[in-house]
Amino acid sequence: MSGKFITFEGTDGAGKTTILNMVLKHLEATMKDNLVTSREPGGNPIAESIRQVILDRNNVDMDPKTEALLYAAARRQNIVETVKPALENNKLVICDRYLDSSIAYQGGGRNIGEKAINDMNQFATDGFLPDLTIYFNLPVEDGLKRIAQNRDENDIDRLDVETIDFHHRVHDAYQRLMKEYPDRIYAVDARQSIDDVYEDVMKILQPYVNEFKD
Structure with missing residues (x-):
């Protein structure tokens, strides 16, 4: 594959989606067909259907391992239907979340075990990892405060309303992922202003973006 695969990661309230939308607005105007975007869970019709089940606040009885398996299933579909075909066509693929989210949320947050989740996803992904991951680093309390202040009832999903201990895990x-993959995961200080975070993210992205300019 000749393209590049970049993922955005962060805890709840870190501002990941806000910055990602700003980045994509800029890149879509300059890169046009050289850019492909996706998200997890989701990215295509089958994976989006799985997303609805996972994030539905009514599914309070969902078993943690069921949740983890659903994420892995959606991820597999996203890879084979969306990500890898784009990479084979020399596209820059930017995805909102990927494997690191499952390791953090299901492995850590749900106490399933980070190794167990990683092993499960090695099967789902065939060991496929991003070329670059940008992680929005923010203290838990700051993120939860932002959620309370900025999201209305319709925007809050099943994971947002978990306990503070869950979010700390x-x-x-x-x-731990940052320490394990220092060559892949680049952290940005999400405590900064939106403009400063955006500037930091664009600096990290620029060398990759330059490869795909017409």
Whole structure:
């Protein structure tokens, strides 16, 4: 494959989606057909259907391992139907979340075990990892405060309303991933202003973006 695969990661309230939307607005105008975007869970009709089940706040009885398996299934579909075909056509693929999210949220947050989730997803992904991951690093309390202030009732999903201990376990798992993959995961300080975070992200992305300019 000759394209590049870049993922965005972060704990709840870190501003990942806000910055990602700003980045994509800029890149879509300059890169046109050289850019492909996706998200997890989701990215195509089958994976989006799985997403609805996972994030539905009514599914309070979902078993943690069921949740983990659904994420892995959606991820597999996204890879084979969306990501890899784009990479084979020399596209830059940017995805909102990927495997690191499952390791952090299900492995750490749900206490299933980070190794168990990683092993499960090795089967689902055939060991496929991003070329670059940008992680939005923010203390848990700051993220939850942002959620309370900025999201209305319709925007809050099943994971947003978890306990603070859950969110701390997720955050701690991300910190371990950063140490394990320092050559792949680049952290940005999400405590900064939106403009400063955006500038930091664009600096990290620029060498990759330059490869795909017409």
